[in-house]
Amino acid sequence: MNHQLFENWLLSEEPLSPQQSAELREHLHTCQSCSRLQASWKGVEQLIREAPQIGPAAGFSARWQIRLEEQRRMLQRRQSLLILSIIGSPALVLFLVLGYNMLVQLRSPGQLLALWAYRMLLALNYVDAASDFLTAFGTTFLNTVSGPVWLFILGGISVLTVLWVVLYKQLTSPQRIQI
Numbered sequence: 001m002n003h004q005l006f007e008n009w010l011l012s013e014e015p016l017s018p019q020q021s022a023e024l025r026e027h028l029h030t031c032q033s034c035s036r037l038q039a040s041w042k043g044v045e046q047l048i049r050e051a052p053q054i055g056p057a058a059g060f061s062a063r064w065q066i067r068l069e070e071q072r073r074m075l076q077r078r079q080s081l082l083i084l085s086i087i088g089s090p091a092l093v094l095f096l097v098l099g100y101n102m103l104v105q106l107r108s109p110g111q112l113l114a115l116w117a118y119r120m121l122l123a124l125n126y127v128d129a130a131s132d133f134l135t136a137f138g139t140t141f142l143n144t145v146s147g148p149v150w151l152f153i154l155g156g157i158s159v160l161t162v163l164w165v166v167l168y169k170q171l172t173s174p175q176r177i178q179i
């Protein structure tokens with residue numbers, strides 16, 4: 001029997017004609033040697049398909065994604081640092097200038113404490129005045145059922161606004177206070 005022909009057909013990468021396939025199948029049923037060749041050839045093909053060199057190792061895309069994510073995060077961190085330094089630098093300069101001015105104006109921590117105590121007292125005075133006003137306002141409001149209530153409310157709001165503006169200016173202008 002001509003095994004060579006069937007062996008060629010088995011190892012050939014060219015597709016066989018239907019008739020050749022039928023002949024090969026028939027021969028494989030009866031020939032052990034060609035059956036073994038077919039089995040081992042299939043095994044080799046399987047090995048080649050599953051060889052790690054052929055495709056990327058398992059988890060390649062996952063690892064790639066992780067690396068991409070890491071690179072993206074590093075870029076973001078660098079950008080945040082840049083933005084922070086752009087915003088932070090003027091603030092730091094301002095802070096240093098203000099701190100220096102304060103140190104020049106007040107040469108001892110005692111003076112600084114006195115200044116802040118003075119400001120606190122001032123603020124408390126304003127809060128006291130405001131609460132006095134609110135108490136008077138509340139009493140009047142309860143007693144006045146009708147009449148120029150809205151005018152009074154508007155007047156109260158204006159007075160409160162003025163009070164707060166004055167308080168704010170007192171607290172934010174150190175030059176006005178001489179110690």
Ligand SMILES: [Zn+2]
Nearest residue numbers: 003006031034
């Ligand atoms: Zn054979």
